[in-house]
Amino acid sequence: MANIISSKIADFIVRFPPFDSLKTDEISSLSEEAEVLYFKKGESVFKHKEKARPFIYFLKEGQVLLRETVDAQKKLIDICDEGELFGVRAMLTGNPYVFEAFCQEESLVYAFPLSVFKPIVESNNNVSLFFASGLASGQKPTGLNTLYRQSDPDKVSDFLSWQKPLEELSEPLLLVKSNTTIKSAALEMTAKASNGIVVTNEEGKAVGIVTDTDFRAKVAGGTFSIEDPVSTIMSTNLIAKQLGLPLAEYLISMLKHNIKHLLITKEEEVVGVFSQQTLFSHLQFNPFSILYNIESAENVEKLCFHRNNVDHFLRYYLEQNIKTAVISQLITTINDALIKKAIQFSLAALDEEKYYRPDVPFAWISLGSEGREEQLLRTDQDNALIFGNVNAAQLNYTREYFIQLARRVNGILFQAGFAYCPANMMARNPDWCLSISEWKNRFEGWIHSPEKEALLLSTIFFDYRYIYGEEELVQMLNSFLKNEVQSHKIFLNFLAKNATKNPAPLSFFKNFVVERSGVHKEEFDLKARALMPLTDIARVLCLEAGNVTIKNTVERYRFLAEQDKSRKELYLQAAQAYEFLMHFRASEGIRNNDSGRFILIKQISKFDRQVLRNSFEPINELQQMIELRFQLNYFS
Amino acid sequence: MKFNFWRNSKKTNYPEEITNYFAVNKPGVEADTSYVVFDTESSSLTISSAQLLSIGAVKVKDNSIALRETFECFIHTGKSGVKGNVHIHEIMATGKEEKKEVKEALLEFLDFIGNAVLVAHHAKHDVGLINRYLSENFPGVRLVNQVIDTANLAIENDRKKDTSIKIEPENYSLDALLKRYSIEALERHTALGDAFSTALLFLKMK
Numbered sequence: 001m002a003n004i005i006s007s008k009i010a011d012f013i014v015r016f017p018p019f020d021s022l023k024t025d026e027i028s029s030l031s032e033e034a035e036v037l038y039f040k041k042g043e044s045v046f047k048h049k050e051k052a053r054p055f056i057y058f059l060k061e062g063q064v065l066l067r068e069t070v071d072a073q074k075k076l077i078d079i080c081d082e083g084e085l086f087g088v089r090a091m092l093t094g095n096p097y098v099f100e101a102f103c104q105e106e107s108l109v110y111a112f113p114l115s116v117f118k119p120i121v122e123s124n125n126n127v128s129l130f131f132a133s134g135l136a137s138g139q140k141p142t143g144l145n146t147l148y149r150q151s152d153p154d155k156v157s158d159f160l161s162w163q164k165p166l167e168e169l170s171e172p173l174l175l176v177k178s179n180t181t182i183k184s185a186a187l188e189m190t191a192k193a194s195n196g197i198v199v200t201n202e203e204g205k206a207v208g209i210v211t212d213t214d215f216r217a218k219v220a221g222g223t224f225s226i227e228d229p230v231s232t233i234m235s236t237n238l239i240a241k242q243l244g245l246p247l248a249e250y251l252i253s254m255l256k257h258n259i260k261h262l263l264i265t266k267e268e269e270v271v272g273v274f275s276q277q278t279l280f281s282h283l284q285f286n287p288f289s290i291l292y293n294i295e296s297a298e299n300v301e302k303l304c305f306h307r308n309n310v311d312h313f314l315r316y317y318l319e320q321n322i323k324t325a326v327i328s329q330l331i332t333t334i335n336d337a338l339i340k341k342a343i344q345f346s347l348a349a350l351d352e353e354k355y356y357r358p359d360v361p362f363a364w365i366s367l368g369s370e371g372r373e374e375q376l377l378r379t380d381q382d383n384a385l386i387f388g389n390v391n392a393a394q395l396n397y398t399r400e401y402f403i404q405l406a407r408r409v410n411g412i413l414f415q416a417g418f419a420y421c422p423a424n425m426m427a428r429n430p431d432w433c434l435s436i437s438e439w440k441n442r443f444e445g446w447i448h449s450p451e452k453e454a455l456l457l458s459t460i461f462f463d464y465r466y467i468y469g470e471e472e473l474v475q476m477l478n479s480f481l482k483n484e485v486q487s488h489k490i491f492l493n494f495l496a497k498n499a500t501k502n503p504a505p506l507s508f509f510k511n512f513v514v515e516r517s518g519v520h521k522e523e524f525d526l527k528a529r530a531l532m533p534l535t536d537i538a539r540v541l542c543l544e545a546g547n548v549t550i551k552n553t554v555e556r557y558r559f560l561a562e563q564d565k566s567r568k569e570l571y572l573q574a575a576q577a578y579e580f581l582m583h584f585r586a587s588e589g590i591r592n593n594d595s596g597r598f599i600l601i602k603q604i605s606k607f608d609r610q611v612l613r614n615s616f617e618p619i620n621e622l623q624q625m626i627e628l629r630f631q632l633n634y635f636s
Numbered sequence: 637m638k639f640n641f642w643r644n645s646k647k648t649n650y651p652e653e654i655t656n657y658f659a660v661n662k663p664g665v666e667a668d669t670s671y672v673v674f675d676t677e678s679s680s681l682t683i684s685s686a687q688l689l690s691i692g693a694v695k696v697k698d699n700s701i702a703l704r705e706t707f708e709c710f711i712h713t714g715k716s717g718v719k720g721n722v723h724i725h726e727i728m729a730t731g732k733e734e735k736k737e738v739k740e741a742l743l744e745f746l747d748f749i750g751n752a753v754l755v756a757h758h759a760k761h762d763v764g765l766i767n768r769y770l771s772e773n774f775p776g777v778r779l780v781n782q783v784i785d786t787a788n789l790a791i792e793n794d795r796k797k798d799t800s801i802k803i804e805p806e807n808y809s810l811d812a813l814l815k816r817y818s819i820e821a822l823e824r825h826t827a828l829g830d831a832f833s834t835a836l837l838f839l840k841m842k
Binding site: 003004005006008009031032033034035036037038039043106108111 | 694699700701702703704706708822823826828829832836839840
């Protein structure tokens, strides 16, 4: 019978999950059968190895620590706060308690008999999911929020140091009189490895500035002779700024006056020149400076050095919960710049080595996650090369040249931290360094006979994206792919089948589908179980819709949402889920210093588990949808 | 309710509940390890004239209060509404509570408490009132259980800490103690609500 006590308990518990999704009569029967337990500070609700009691516990007031005894040491597993359930594992398994529930403060605990609770868990989907997601206490409290506490605060804040004052100039001040010849000014600059020189008049007052650009534009262009006085090529648009201002101020000045160099003064004296390039090097962890530095890197070493700074801002951006789409855009832009630069260096190296450059256009393409613009962490390289059609006689040499080119590019990318693809899906592989006709033949072969291998290759290669060279080659491939798929729709059924081979991880009681064997035992394969199904489904649906140009998974779902209004909600959910999963993977990867692919379930916080689980939901729905749409039940 | 008058030669006319109550309270019977924390609501603080309106009780065993074993009983006064008593109005207003004749309520209460130790706040009043009703309805019957008064318990606890402490009665009202022990009062001035709050207080103090 309901009474004042049980109705108060009901009122209280209904505010917390999973009780908030229970029916009123379920709440009543639970609260009427509840026991109210009081524990003094230092007492235990249950102890390690004690036989499981037929109750599930809810902390009403106080604080309970779940602890494990490892080598006689108490190890904290989780802190249970007010409104949380504990004793879940023993409830689910009936095994003795794995942890001790220790009252850190005096605590009031509601104990609900399993005889009432279990039938509710089993009959109410929401409650089942609650436990499947592992939201109840008993797991280690880690995850996005605690993750970054250990990170070095200096490093994290450093790259956003626009407010950092400019304390000294790295380059010595070079002064020349205005009647000095251009030639001797240039020699002086080269000798001192300076990129700016201040020109003074008879009184020693600064009247102008000469930089590399001036030599290039005005002298090398033939406008002036190297014997002319330096004053003829100097810029007179002089802006002076004091030493010691925040870096941001110098940048604003440069932008406002559209100049790349500032005169730096100290107590009215000119002490040097501050260039935009130097400014950016002070802001080495800023994505735009990294991009700038990569684009202006003069050798491979510098290129790699600047690419390494990406991880610093990636960590910070993830921590700040900046949208994954924004972060991956930045990373993609930077990676693309890196690849372009690597190609330019390699082309120059081949020229230097006197390789004859075939007179045929080529295009460098990125594949897989890089093609989809979904790289956050550095992963293996996946790339290929397309060159224009040449006659049979030239084919061998042409291929050889581009393989030489690709070898160098792949090598530079390797130096920059992008591991070689273990399956050798790289442009240096003769299989993936093909003429446009050969590419078409390849694609045709996969589409016409979709064997297992062909399907695997399709999922990687059909996400190609133009990076460098002649874009028209890529456009030709686009229209070919589109026509082929449209005229061989059966291929999509195979591709769809492939997209459903990893079922969404929803199974209850096992929490997640964890890998059962191998080095990743007890871990969850985030890539295979969650990210890949979403990517694969997006691809097959976009190909079906005749869109071969969008490669990004989130963009693909957005496109699909526009196309098919009746499933808009589902597609947008999928897009959101994908973004979260990407973010989660990158955070895990940074934390564990790996690819983030395998997640140790025990280490995920309750919150993350819940969100993770939510993001699995659209996978399940999409897979069911795909099965119906492509009639996969009748298809093998 | 069964009446087995013929079975009990010594104390005839007592219903079974009372004979059972006497039986379990006989010396030598294994004492119940649980406590019954109870509270009464009445129309006044004067035992001799107060009208018993309701009894609420919970069982405390070890550190646990089981909601399956609670006792709540509203007593039919025969003149509900006439006196304009707030409590009666409240009880009636909810409409749910079925009222019982006082005899029935007392017997059920005795059955509930058995030989458990009784706990109440300012127990003198509650025990006294129940005893008055018992003797009016079942002459010769009174509560024989050991009684703990949470107000006294609080005073003793304080004296243990500081022997020279000056006891101010207002510091030992139920409200004051609930506040001191940071117990969120369930619903004051309902017998069961107060019994529950008193039980928590007792658990924290014992």
